[in-house]
Amino acid sequence: MSETVSTNAESRTRTVAIVGPYLSGKTTLLESLLFVTGAISRKGSVNDKNTVGDASPEARDRQMTVEINAASTQQGGILFTFLDSPGSVEFAQETCNALMGVDAAVVVCEPDQARVLTLAPLFQFLDDWEIPHLVFINKMDRANDSFADILNALKQVSSRPLVLHQYPIGQGETLQGFIDLVTEQAYHYHPGAPADPVPLPEALREAEHAARVEMLETLADFDDHLLEELLEEIEPPEEEIITDLKMELGADLIVPVFIGVAEKDFGVRPLLAALLRECPEPSVMAEHRGIPAGNEPLAQVLKTYYTPQGGKLSLVRVWRGMLTDGMTLNGVRMGGMYRLMGQQQQSVQRAYAGCVVALARMEGVKTGDTLSANGVAVDALPKAEAIAPVYALALTAENRNDEVKLSSALTKLLEEDPSLYWEQHGDTREVILWGQGDIHLKVALDRLRRKYSLPMSTHLPQIPYKETIRRPGKNVHGRYKHQTGGHGQFGDVYIDIQPLARGEGFQFSETIVGGVVPRQYIPGVEIGVREYLAHGPLGFPVVDVAVTLTNGSYHSVDSSEQAFKQAARLAMQEGLPKCEPQLLEPILAIAISIPSEFTSKVLRLVSGRRGQVLGYDAKSNWRGWDEVSAYLPQAEMHDLIVELRSLTMGVGFFRWQFDHLQEVPDKVAERVLARSNGG
Known part of the structure; x- marks a missing residue:
């Protein structure tokens, strides 16, 4: 050739x-x-x-x-x-x-x-x-x-x-x-x-x-x-x-x-x-992409590879002009230019408009990026929309010493495959890998093991449940008194606890009069309350609660912000379990797209997973397709895509986003709490 x-x-x-x-x-x-x-x-x-x-x-x-x-x-x-x-x-x-x-x-x-x-x-x-x-x-x-x-x-x-x-x-x-x-x-x-x-x-x-x-x-x-x-x-x-x-x-x-x-x-x-x-x-x-004619080089990255030897290759389509080996694009000097034959590489010196070549060591360049030379500013070329992830697994390094390398390896994995997504969940602290299905994630895990020597064990991600309260607690008392020789520790508070409407989060206020709790100690009270709310009576973060500091007392020598923080924790520990704690679960808003012939099956699928169907309509610009809108508990989402594809010959898909928290039905809550308590 x-x-x-x-x-x-x-x-x-x-x-x-x-x-x-x-x-x-x-x-x-x-x-x-x-x-x-x-x-x-x-x-x-x-x-x-x-x-x-x-x-x-x-x-x-x-x-x-x-x-x-x-x-x-x-x-x-x-x-x-x-x-x-x-x-x-x-x-x-x-x-x-x-x-x-x-x-x-x-x-x-x-x-x-x-x-x-x-x-x-x-x-x-x-x-x-x-x-x-x-x-x-x-x-x-x-x-x-x-x-x-x-x-x-x-x-x-x-x-x-x-x-x-x-x-x-x-x-x-x-x-x-x-x-x-x-x-x-x-x-x-x-x-x-x-x-x-x-x-x-x-x-x-x-x-x-x-x-x-x-x-x-x-x-x-x-x-x-x-x-x-x-x-x-x-x-x-x-x-x-x-x-x-x-x-x-x-x-x-x-x-x-x-x-x-x-x-x-x-x-x-x-x-x-x-x-x-x-x-x-x-x-x-x-011309269809709206690219003006000219000789200035213009290219776009279609795919990023990390080869087994660790080298990065960017597969690019040349749209205009000519690329030459060693050229600088987007401020990065290419480390080689190749024509690919599967995994074999043939070095080339130049590539013309219409060619697809692989550029080596284009650090910082990602899939979808538009590349130009000589610092010429160009409008970004259109790229395919990222497909939203629908399936997740939590990852744990088989060797604890490998955990420090995981973030870097996952970043490279996502460069190769932009439809993957990973997060360290703020509530559960799990590392969660999101993708398009079971095979998709297994391929990603194989790459972690083969390319980066990072074998992983997996499990289903924890559901980020929350909890709230159903009734208020009035005049709840918390006193912290500790004598260690020399200065002691003393803090004394009275608080009111009030449920809030769903989605209002946490509110703290105080109605102290007469200086019974000095101003410099009040922030310690709020800190103590917040620390307790991170792990409530049911074992989950507490939300939609208002706490008001109403009264207290202090000691001129032994009181401190730390003592009042501990007093506030004790008051919450005493009062919150009496306010009828209620388990909350995340509810997702989902939009499911399917051929119309499968709509009735999908409606039953959603209802069978404790979902609430909001309605369905013809999918815009998709002939013969419907879009079903629904609310679905996140706990029911894990293998939804598997069953949906099974029902629809593999073509059904959905998009989702967190919408709100909702009370968990009592029977479901009993099972969740039994599992979380090791029952």
Whole structure:
């Protein structure tokens, strides 16, 4: 492969994402594309764990893509960079980040109409960002549904019209080849070789003609000249059809559809030929992103890697100008520039607009950042929104001495994967790692162990319960008297305790008259009260309580702020248990997005978890989807995403935020208190 792209380099590069649901065959398609273009001499397989993509231990252990894998190849004078992206919803952030830096996407799916629904969120993202995309229906040798049923199912989840590029000859185990609807030439597949042209089967002539007419009519919706030709029954030339396909694909007005079997290389060469002819040039997407033309370098980080050797690599898309090795971007001098082939690196000296390269040692640069040279101020390029975390585990270092290294390692982990989030909870003091699901967090834990030698044990995070009181306590007395020889300690207070409305927190006041408690000791009283409220009678922080210092006495020699603090603690210890302590739990406001056919199931799911459904409505700009609004106790949230995905074929998702504290029902409170007391 040439180290650099020759003259007019920008028009000779294409970056294409390979996306689609889990198990659709994306990594196998990448392997086939690299093989038929000569980038690799022998194909690997996912089962044999020797593919160019999915080369990380975490991916190979699970035989699934868990991060973006970049690989480049040459075909027809074009340098293609393919970004193989995860299919699991738990790694959707990786896919979204990759899609922000491509010229087009190939959506890989299986010929199963029941599973087509899993494409809906992906199609929605592509259309929201107007990213040109094609569909490759893979595994056509295993199709059980009719081709018409598969197409109809695809049409239900795509807001853009589908344009059938090929029509299959045979189906399932009898799949023999395809008919190119542009040229009306039929082809038969052959293992290990390009498809051979054959006469168009008479039995398919009528179906092929109908499919071709539908293709042309769809294209004519965007081309008045083609529409005139069709109305006058003039056969449009192939060049005009291809031009229309390229223009309308580039504008994300249509979705061309291809078929094949990537494992056998069937249909891969026609797909590649279509990418050569119809994939928009880098300038098209740059213009769509609002990037002004010019020569000043402009790039964006799509992915951050920390290699096993500890080096940082930033995978960037060059949007404008040219990057040269050793250049300084955003004030950071790159420590090398590479083209990636999976985990292999090839050093390059320059990269043009349209290229995707990895930059070494770009410290302080994060995924999504916009990079420019020479201190030129530029507007930040749009980046994919961070997906809110929905699943959490509490972490404990297996070796206590490793705790000091954990914060640094987690920071690097989050640089690699922005859909992770960690916190040290203020109430429970636990280190909590948040992500998109169980597999997502297990991959993160594997990386902690392998890359940073930090084995972790995990458990469910504690729920940050609080407590409050139901009734007031009046004239509660606390006296602290301690004689140690010499000066003693003396403090004496009377307080009133009052419940507050939910959400009002803690209030302290005093009504001291006559100096019975000197002014300099009153802050000690408030400190003592606050310290006690950190751990109330039920064992949890106390909220929504007002305490008023009403009376007391002091000793001119033995009193001190510390003594009054202790007296206040004693008063609270005496009075608060008599004010009918009440356990409170955090309530989350959640918005659950699901296809409408699953709405009734989700309503039952929420109700079954002590949730309060507030209502549901059609989800804005999502055809056939609803959004359910509800309140849900945080204690019921832990595996909500697991059950939601199980109910909705993996496509349901939700966003949440803390809303308020609420009294725990008595039976639930009994169980919580029994657990917290070791019962």
